[in-house]
Amino acid sequence: MAKERVIATLLKRYWPVGVVIVLALLPFNGLTIPGVFDGPLNSTGVLQILATCLVFGGLASSYDLLFGRTGLLSFGHALYVAGGAYGTAILTEAGLPLWQAAIAAVLLATTVAAALGAVALRVHGIAFSMVTLAFAQVGAVLVARDPGGVTGGEEGLPLVGLPDFFLGVQNTYKLYWVALAYLVFVTAVVGRVVASPTGRVLAGIRDDERRVGVLGLDPYRFKLGAFVLSGFLAAVGGAVYVLLVGGASPHIASSELTLGLLVMVVLGGPATRVGPVIGGVLYTYLDHRLTDVSTGLPGPLRQPLFVLGVVFILAVYFFPGGLAGVGTRPKPATG
Amino acid sequence: MSTIVLLTITGLGLAGLYFLIASGLSLVFGLADVLNFAHGWFLSVGAYATYWAVPHFGFAGGALFGVAAAAAVAALVELVMIRPLYTRTIAQVLVTVGLSLAGVALLQSIWGPDPLAFPRPAWSQSVWHVLGAKVPVTSLMLIAGAVVVLAGLLAFLRWTRYGLIIRAGVENREMVTALGIDVRKAFTLVFAIGGAAAGLAGALSGVYLGSVSPGGGTSLLIFAFIVVVIGGMGSITGSAVAAVVVGVLQQFMNYYGPAGSGEICVIALLALVLLVRPSGLTGRNA
Numbered sequence: 001m002a003k004e005r006v007i008a009t010l011l012k013r014y015w016p017v018g019v020v021i022v023l024a025l026l027p028f029n030g031l032t033i034p035g036v037f038d039g040p041l042n043s044t045g046v047l048q049i050l051a052t053c054l055v056f057g058g059l060a061s062s063y064d065l066l067f068g069r070t071g072l073l074s075f076g077h078a079l080y081v082a083g084g085a086y087g088t089a090i091l092t093e094a095g096l097p098l099w100q101a102a103i104a105a106v107l108l109a110t111t112v113a114a115a116l117g118a119v120a121l122r123v124h125g126i127a128f129s130m131v132t133l134a135f136a137q138v139g140a141v142l143v144a145r146d147p148g149g150v151t152g153g154e155e156g157l158p159l160v161g162l163p164d165f166f167l168g169v170q171n172t173y174k175l176y177w178v179a180l181a182y183l184v185f186v187t188a189v190v191g192r193v194v195a196s197p198t199g200r201v202l203a204g205i206r207d208d209e210r211r212v213g214v215l216g217l218d219p220y221r222f223k224l225g226a227f228v229l230s231g232f233l234a235a236v237g238g239a240v241y242v243l244l245v246g247g248a249s250p251h252i253a254s255s256e257l258t259l260g261l262l263v264m265v266v267l268g269g270p271a272t273r274v275g276p277v278i279g280g281v282l283y284t285y286l287d288h289r290l291t292d293v294s295t296g297l298p299g300p301l302r303q304p305l306f307v308l309g310v311v312f313i314l315a316v317y318f319f320p321g322g323l324a325g326v327g328t329r330p331k332p333a334t335g
Numbered sequence: 336m337s338t339i340v341l342l343t344i345t346g347l348g349l350a351g352l353y354f355l356i357a358s359g360l361s362l363v364f365g366l367a368d369v370l371n372f373a374h375g376w377f378l379s380v381g382a383y384a385t386y387w388a389v390p391h392f393g394f395a396g397g398a399l400f401g402v403a404a405a406a407a408v409a410a411l412v413e414l415v416m417i418r419p420l421y422t423r424t425i426a427q428v429l430v431t432v433g434l435s436l437a438g439v440a441l442l443q444s445i446w447g448p449d450p451l452a453f454p455r456p457a458w459s460q461s462v463w464h465v466l467g468a469k470v471p472v473t474s475l476m477l478i479a480g481a482v483v484v485l486a487g488l489l490a491f492l493r494w495t496r497y498g499l500i501i502r503a504g505v506e507n508r509e510m511v512t513a514l515g516i517d518v519r520k521a522f523t524l525v526f527a528i529g530g531a532a533a534g535l536a537g538a539l540s541g542v543y544l545g546s547v548s549p550g551g552g553t554s555l556l557i558f559a560f561i562v563v564v565i566g567g568m569g570s571i572t573g574s575a576v577a578a579v580v581v582g583v584l585q586q587f588m589n590y591y592g593p594a595g596s597g598e599i600c601v602i603a604l605l606a607l608v609l610l611v612r613p614s615g616l617t618g619r620n621a
Contacts (some may be wrong), residue, residue: 137602
C-alpha cells in the first residue's frame with residue numbers, strides 16, 4: 001500500500017522526466033505512425049517537424065509566463081524571437097562563431113526587452129497590448145525594409161557558418177536534441193519562477209494588481225522582471241529556431257507569430273505547467289499537417305488558419321481553461 | 336515648395352485613411368472597453384464587398400454596398416460573439432484575435448491569397464494642381480472622406496439622443512446603466528458605425544492602393560492602434576489630431592529619411608507620448 005503510494009507520488013512528480021527520456025530516444029526509433037506522420041519517426045522530415053513543434057512548445061511556454069502567469073497581454077513577443085533569430089544569423093554572417101553570435105544576439109534582445117518593457121509597462125491593460133504591438137512592428141518593418149542589406153528583406157537570411165557538427169541531414173537528430181533541450185530549459189525556468197515567492201507575486205499581479213501595490217510591493221518591477229525573462233527565453237528560442245531551419249525569415253518578426261503564440265497558450269491552457277507546451281506542439285503540428293490532409297475539403301476548411309481560428313474562438317467560449325483544463329473543474333472566468 | 340505641398344497633402348491623405356480606421360476603434364474601445372483586433376478584417380470585408388459590387392452597381396453604389404456590408408458584419412459580430420462575453424474583456428480581445436485569423440483565411444479561401452487589382456474609376460487616376468504641386472486625386476478623396484466622417488460623427492455624438500448615450504457611456508458606463516438605459520444597444524450601434532467607417536476605409540483604400548488583399552486591413556490596423564493610443568482612447572477629436580500628426584510625419588520621414596524611417600519615427604513618437612503623457616494627447620484615463 002505504502003509502496004504503491006510512493007510510486008504514485010514519484011510518477012506524479014517525475015513523469016515529465018520520463019516523457020523527456022522518451023522524446024530524447026525518438027531519433028533511434030524507426031516506428032511509422034500512419035496518418036500522423038509521412039515517414040518513420042527517425043526520418044529527417046519527421047524529426048524536423050517534431051523539433052519545430054518542440055521549439056514552439058517552448059516559445060508558447062515563455063509567452064505564458066507573461067500572459068497566463070502575470071496577466072500581461074503582450075502582442076510583441078515576436079520581436080524578441082526575431083531578435084534572437086536575426087541577431088544570430090546576422091552576427092554569424094559578420095564572422096562570429098555560432099555560439100558567440102547566439103549568446104550576443106540573446107543578450108542584445110534581452111536588453112531591448114528591458115528597454116521597451118520599461119516604457120510599455122507605464123500603461124496598463126489594453127494600452128500595454130497596443131504599445132507592445134507597435135514596438136514589435138518596428139522589428140517587422142526593419143526586417144522587411146532591409147536597412148543596409150543585413151536582414152535580406154522578404155527573402156530572409158540564411159544561416160552561414162553552421163559547424164560540421166550540425167551539418168547535413170544525418171545530423172538532424174542533433175538539432176532535434178537542441179530543440180528538446182530548449183523546451184526542457186524553458187519549462188524548468190518557468191516552473192522554477194512560478195513556484196518561487198516571485199511567482200506568487202506575479203499571480204497576485206494577475207489577479208489584482210492594486211492589492212499587490214497595497215501590500216507594499218512594486219508591481220512595476222515584478223512585471224518588468226517577468227517581461228525581461230520572457231523576452232530572454234523567447235530570444236533563446238529564436239536562436240534555436242534559426243539553427244533548426246537554417247535561416248531567419250520575415251515571418252518570425254510578424255505580429256502573426258505573436259498571435260499564433262497567444263492561440264497556442266489559450267488552446268493548451270494558460271497558467272498550467274503542460275498546457276502551453278501541448279498547445280504549442282499541437283498548433284505547430286496542425287499548421288503543418290492540415291495543409292497536407294485538407295486539400296480535398298471544401299472552401300475555407302482548406303485554410304489551416306481558418307480551422308485553427310474557429311477552434312480558438314470556440315475554446316474561448318467553451319473551454320476557457322484550454323486543453324489542460326478539460327475534465328477538471330472550470331476555473332472562474334478571467335478578465 | 337511643391338514637394339512640401341505634395342508631401343503634406345499625401346500625408347493628410349494617409350491620415351484620412353488612418354482616421355477612418357481609428358475612429359471606429361476608438362469609439363468601440365471607449366464605450367465597450369473592447370480592443371477590436373477584427374477591425375482590420377472589417378476593412379477587408381468592405382474592400383472585397385466593394386470589389387465584388389463595383390461591376391454590378393458602379394463605383395458609388397459599390398462603395399455604398401461595401402460600407403453596408405462591413406457595418407452589417409460588425410453589428411453581427413457584436414451581437415453574436417462579443418455580447419455573450421460582456422465584462423470578460425480579455426476573452427473579448429481573444430475572440431476578436433481568433434476572428435481576425437479565421438476571417439482573413441475565409442477571404443483567402445474565396446478570393447485567393449494574392450492581391451487583386453481593384454476596379455478603380457477613371458477619375459481616380461488624375462492629378463490636381465494645388466499650389467504648384469501635382470497632387471493625386473486619391474489623396475484628396477481620402478481627406479474628403481475622413482472630414483465627412485469626422486463631421487458626421489461629431490454631429491451625431493453632439494446632437495442625437497444615442498450620441499448623448501454613447502458620450503455618457505464612454506465617461507461612465509455603470510452610471511448610464513444605473514439610469515435605466517440599455518447601453519448594450521449602444522454597443523451594437525457603435526460597432527456598426529465603426530464597421531461602416533472601416534468599410535469606407537476599405538473601399539477608399541482599394542482605390543488609393545489600387546489593389547485589395549485579405550491581410551491588407553490587418554497591416555493598416557497597427558497604425559490605427561498607434562493613432563488611437565496617441566490620441567487618447569475613446570476620443571474622436573484626439574484620434575483625428577493624432578492621425579494628422581502620424582500621417583504627415585510618416586510621409587515626410589519616408590521621403591527625406593531612409594526607407595522605413597517614417598514607421599520608426601511614428602513609433603518613437605508613440606514611446607515619447609507614453610513617457611510624457613501616458614494617457615494620450617487628450618489626457619483621458621486609458
